[in-house]
Amino acid sequence: MSIGIETGEPTATVAARGLTKRFGARTALDRISFELYPGEVAAIIGPNGAGKTTLLSILAGALEPSEGEVERASDRRFGWVPQEPALYSKLSVAENLRLFARLERVADPDRAVSAMLAQTDLEDRADEEVGRLSGGNQQRVNIAIGLLSEPPALLLDEPSASLDPRQRERLWEFIAGRAGHGTTIVFSTHNVAEAERYAGRVLVLGDGELLFTGTPAELERVVAEPDAGADSVAAPAGDFETAFVRFLRARGH
Amino acid sequence: MRWLLVKDLQILKRSPLLVGLLVVYPIAIALMIGFALSSPPGKPKVALLNEVPAGHGELSFGNQKINVSKYASQLYQSIDPIKVNSRAEAIDKVKSGQAAAALIVPADIVSQINSLITQGVGNPTVELILNTKDPLERQFADQAISARVAQVQQAVSKQVLRVAVSDLQQTLNGGKLQILGQTVPLLGLRNSRAIVQGTIASLPKDSPLLPALRQVVNFATLAIDGLGFATPVLSSIGSPLTVHTTDLAGKTTPTRTYAAAIAVIVSLMFVGVLLAAALLALERSEHTYSRLVRGLVGPSGLLSEKITISAASAAAVTLVMAALVSLFVHLDWGRFPLWVAALALGGLAFAALGVAIGGLAREVSVASLMAFLVSLPIAFVALVPGDAVSGTLKSILDVISFVFPFKAALQAVGNAFSGTAPGIGWPLVHLAVLTLAFGALARVALKRFA
Numbered sequence: 234m235s236i237g238i239e240t241g242e243p244t245a246t247v248a249a250r251g252l253t254k255r256f257g258a259r260t261a262l263d264r265i266s267f268e269l270y271p272g273e274v275a276a277i278i279g280p281n282g283a284g285k286t287t288l289l290s291i292l293a294g295a296l297e298p299s300e301g302e303v304e305r306a307s308d309r310r311f312g313w314v315p316q317e318p319a320l321y322s323k324l325s326v327a328e329n330l331r332l333f334a335r336l337e338r339v340a341d342p343d344r345a346v347s348a349m350l351a352q353t354d355l356e357d358r359a360d361e362e363v364g365r366l367s368g369g370n371q372q373r374v375n376i377a378i379g380l381l382s383e384p385p386a387l388l389l390d391e392p393s394a395s396l397d398p399r400q401r402e403r404l405w406e407f408i409a410g411r412a413g414h415g416t417t418i419v420f421s422t423h424n425v426a427e428a429e430r431y432a433g434r435v436l437v438l439g440d441g442e443l444l445f446t447g448t449p450a451e452l453e454r455v456v457a458e459p460d461a462g463a464d465s466v467a468a469p470a471g472d473f474e475t476a477f478v479r480f481l482r483a484r485g486h
Numbered sequence: 487m488r489w490l491l492v493k494d495l496q497i498l499k500r501s502p503l504l505v506g507l508l509v510v511y512p513i514a515i516a517l518m519i520g521f522a523l524s525s526p527p528g529k530p531k532v533a534l535l536n537e538v539p540a541g542h543g544e545l546s547f548g549n550q551k552i553n554v555s556k557y558a559s560q561l562y563q564s565i566d567p568i569k570v571n572s573r574a575e576a577i578d579k580v581k582s583g584q585a586a587a588a589l590i591v592p593a594d595i596v597s598q599i600n601s602l603i604t605q606g607v608g609n610p611t612v613e614l615i616l617n618t619k620d621p622l623e624r625q626f627a628d629q630a631i632s633a634r635v636a637q638v639q640q641a642v643s644k645q646v647l648r649v650a651v652s653d654l655q656q657t658l659n660g661g662k663l664q665i666l667g668q669t670v671p672l673l674g675l676r677n678s679r680a681i682v683q684g685t686i687a688s689l690p691k692d693s694p695l696l697p698a699l700r701q702v703v704n705f706a707t708l709a710i711d712g713l714g715f716a717t718p719v720l721s722s723i724g725s726p727l728t729v730h731t732t733d734l735a736g737k738t739t740p741t742r743t744y745a746a747a748i749a750v751i752v753s754l755m756f757v758g759v760l761l762a763a764a765l766l767a768l769e770r771s772e773h774t775y776s777r778l779v780r781g782l783v784g785p786s787g788l789l790s791e792k793i794t795i796s797a798a799s800a801a802a803v804t805l806v807m808a809a810l811v812s813l814f815v816h817l818d819w820g821r822f823p824l825w826v827a828a829l830a831l832g833g834l835a836f837a838a839l840g841v842a843i844g845g846l847a848r849e850v851s852v853a854s855l856m857a858f859l860v861s862l863p864i865a866f867v868a869l870v871p872g873d874a875v876s877g878t879l880k881s882i883l884d885v886i887s888f889v890f891p892f893k894a895a896l897q898a899v900g901n902a903f904s905g906t907a908p909g910i911g912w913p914l915v916h917l918a919v920l921t922l923a924f925g926a927l928a929r930v931a932l933k934r935f936a
Contacts, residue, residue, distance in 0.1 A: 294780040310781050319773040323497045335489045336782040362500075378777070 244306050246271050246386045246417040247292060251301035254287050254441075261287045263441045264301070269417050269434075271385070274408070276432035277421040278477065280486055283438035285421040286316065286390055292419065293388050305385075310337070312379035312416075316390040318371040319378070322364030326355055326374050329363055330381065337382040349377040352407070369400040376404070386417035393427060405431050429473040437477070439486040449473050456480050490783060490791045494765055498799075508761065509803055512753035516807040519749040521814065530627040532565040533579035533588040535572065538595060545596055545603070545646075564634040565589075565627075580617045586627040588615040603646055651720050658713050675713070679706035740904060746811045747900040751832065752865055754804045754899075755892060758833045759857045762796035762840025766928075767853035770935060785932045789925060792841050797833035804829050808903070817903045824902035824910055831917040832895035838924035839891060845931030868892040891920050 245268035254262040262284045269275055277285045290296035292303055293313035305311070320329050330349055334342035350356045353373040358366065363374060372395055379387055387408075393401045408431070412418050422428055428435050429449040437445040437452070445452055456476040498505055544553050561567075568585055570576045576588035590613040592598075598610035614631060616624050655661075660674025673681075679702075686699050769775040769788065779785055808817060808825060817825075840857060847853035868887045872880050887893040898913035900906070 290776065293776075295776040313777060313780060315773055315776060317773040319777040321493065321497060321772055321774065323500045324493065328493075328496065332489055332493050333777075333782075336778070 245269060245304070246273075246306050247311070247419075248304040249288075249292070249301070250304060252288065252291055252298045252303070253300035254284070254291060254296065255299045261441050262291070262298070265438075265441075265443045266301075267436060267443065267446050269386070269419060271415045271417055272412050273434060274412050274418040274432050275420075275434045275436060276428035277419065277436045277438060278423075278425060278428050279438035279444075280481065281423075282440075283486075284441040285438055287441075288438065289388050289390050289419065289421055292386075307385055309385055310382065312382070312384035312387040314376050314379040314387065314389040314392055316394065318363075318368075318375040320363045320371060320374055323362060325360045325362055326350070326366070327359040329374060330377060333378045334381045339382055345381050349381060352380070353377045354403075368395040369397060372396060372400075372404075376407070380411065384416065386419065387411060389418070389420040391421055391423065393422065393424065401427075425474040425477050437480065439481060439484060444484055444486075445480065452476060452480060456483075487783070487787055487791045487794075490778075490788070491795055494791070494795050497768075508757050508799070512757065512803050512807045513810060515749055515753055516810040519746060519811060519814075529564060529566040530586040530623070530630055531584065532567055532627065532631065533570045533576040533585040534565075534567040535570050535576045535588065535590045537593040538591060539593065542596060545600055561589075561631075561634050561638055564630045577615060580615055583617065586617050586623050587631060589613070589631060590615070599642070647720055651717055654713055654717055654720070658710060658717075675706050675710050679703055679710065682706065740816075740906075742815045743817060743904045744900055746808070746815045746817065747896055747903055748869070749811065750804050750808050750829075751892060751896045751899055753807055754800050754829060754832050754895065755836050755861050755865065756858075757803050758796050758800035758836030759840040759843065759861050760854060761799055762792050762837040763844035763847065763853040763857040764850050765796065766792045766841045766844030767847055767850045770848050771850050775935060785935075786929060789841050789845075789928050789932070792844070793834060793837040793921070793925065796837035796840055797830065800833040800836060801826070801829040804833075818905055821902055821905055825899070827914060828895070828898035828902040828910065831914050831921070832891060832898060835891035835895065835917040835920040835924070838921045838928065841928040842924045842931060845928040845935055848935060864890040864892045868896065888916075889920075891917055894920065 248268045249265050252262055252265040253260065265284075265288060277288060279285055287296065291298050293311055294303075295313065295315075321332070324332065327346055327350065330346040331342055334345045339345045350359050353376065355370065355373060355377070358370065363371060366374070372392065376389070376392065379389070389408075392408075393404055396404060405427075408418055408420075420432075433448065434446065435449055435452060436443060445455065447455075453473060453476040456479050568579060570579060570588070573590060576585075576590060579585040580588050592612070595610055595612065598608050601608040602610055612635065614628070616628060656663075656672055656674065658675050660677050661672050663670045663672050682699055682702050686696060686703065689696060689699075766789070769778065775788075778788060783791070805825065808829075811817065812819065839860075843856050843860060844853045847856045864886070867883050868890070870883055872884070875883065894913045894916040898910050898917065901910040901913070
């Protein structure tokens with residue numbers, strides 16, 4: 234299942250133009266370019282060290298690119314959900330949300346906090362110290378903070394990594410709801426099946442290069458083509474994970 | 487920045503152990519320093535064996551007597567005596583730790599002194615037995631007893647000289663002697679010469695007695711001149727040298743005030759450095775740093791917030807500490823605005839050092855350990871007296887003291903408490919420059935912080 238809406242809106246929410254990031258002699262990202270549109274759900278997938286977190290950090294504004302730029306449709310900051318919950322464990326759920334709402338200069342912080350508590354179903358845990366919450370609930374607060382300012386795009390770095398299956402299901406329902414309201418969603422994941430199921434578009438990174446951008450079905454078709462350089466035997470129909478692995482192997486990853 | 491300050495205060499409020507440590511520790515130090523400075527100095531316990539038989543403590547000197555035993559009371563001002571009856575018991579007291587030392591006065595000490603005074607022979611000796619288990623205790627007992635024995639020695643010498651001068655005056659000018667309860671008149675050299683001169687005048691000029699009598703007069707004149715000169719010389723021997731001190735640096739901080747200033751600065755340093763280092767590293771440990779610096783708060787703003795809250799906390803705690811110390815030690819409350827200025831700028835400099843450490847260490851536990859390990863040598867180096875080390879090492883220590891805030895903060899607070907040299911202006915400027923320098927270093931460290 235893929236999530237997303239066809240808006241026909243020509244203006245991209247975010248456009249990456251030749252993004253390059255170097256850490257000393259190592260090139261973490263090499264001339265990455267793509268565009269994402271309102272309501273679109275995109276998954277960034279790739280092996281470890283491919284540059285997924287670096288790319289999301291640059292899109293979020295947490296990291297400066299060495300070259301290239303990120304174009305935004307508006308001046309509003311994107312919502313940012315880092316891989317590890319970025320929360321103050323000594324503060325309560327509501328205090329964390331209120332602090333970031335104020336730092337985000339949300340017009341009515343208390344109202345935004347109430348709305349997020351309701352959306353994440355954490356109203357009864359509002360006064361609990363975040364440090365005492367389960368990993369899943371911390372991740373819900375982490376996501377809620379990313380959404381406080383009603384951002385045009387939400388960037389999530391491996392959002393389901395610490396969640397159990399039920400929590401994962403709720404997370405994707407929640408994200409589908411946001412996308413349905415026009416929020417552009419970009420998430421990274423190691424779970425290829427999750428990318429196939431929830432993303433309308435996948436961006437495949439390998440050693441800092443953007444190897445592929447398109448729908449999961451398009452990736453499977455590329456793998457199946459005789460000149461794709463992949464194994465001669467095509468992946469079984471609907472086996473996206475096998476197709477993805479063959480795609481990477483064909484390109485030396 | 488306001489909301490970050492509120493957030494950090496909330497976090498501190500919910501860390502009672504940390505806050506308790508940060509508040510209780512300096513106050514406990516303040517009270518300890520206060521009690522230590524306001525209490526009289528301690529006296530080492532000394533086993534005292536006086537072998538001089540009762541009633542034999544008098545020194546006979548000419549026709550005078552000096553009671554040496556009465557000078558023992560001076561010795562008791564410096565020690566807590568434990569009277570013992572034998573040398574073995576004295577040694578046992580030292581060995582068992584009941585006494586830090588044993589002082590043994592031999593039975594013949596009076597005759598030894600008498601022999602030295604009257605014949606210039608001998609070396610009167612008392613025996614000091616020290617407990618060598620604890621070197622510091624040994625030094626304390628040794629210094630306390632040796633200094634007081636030297637004072638007793640000087641007092642006895644003065645008394646002997648006083649008696650000698652008195653006898654000399656009687657020899658010159660005459661007087662009265664007490665011999666076996668009888669008062670006997672003493673003629674004296676001057677009167678003797680006058681009598682002889684009168685006799686010469688009454689004799690015929692060709693009297694055969696005249697040459698001999700003139701020799702007597704000449705001798706008496708020579709003796710009067712010589713002994714007359716000896717009197718002021720002997721009087722001056724008791725106090726041959728007076729030291730007059732001139733301090734070119736001006737009025738310096740009294741020792742007790744200086745000790746209070748050191749205690750306050752040590753607390754200011756620990757609270758400022760540890761808090762700033764830990765609060766900055768906490769942003770990384772909680773993974774919030776990258777969320778904050780993506781436009782919500784700039785890295786410089788974040789550093790300013792950490793420096794501000796740490797410096798304010800350190801200054802507030804140490805102001806309370808100084809107020810408590812002032813109950814025991816005189817601190818000039820008339821200069822209170824300067825207390826605030828010195829502690830505020832000192833706190834800022836220490837907090838800036840703390841964020842530099844936090845930025846480099848990146849983890850709370852590592853930052854706290856680094857802050858502690860850096861702080862101790864800084865304080866130690868700044869407190870080493872310059873003249874106690876060689877030239878090259880002194881230069882190195884001076885440089886280290888200059889590039890860290892401890893010495894400048896100590897000078898500023900010392901002046902603020904007492905108004906003594908050096909002035910407060912330059913130390914405050916120095917602290918402001920160090921704040922900027924360590925802030926800049928922390929800003930560079932943040933480039934690899936996320």
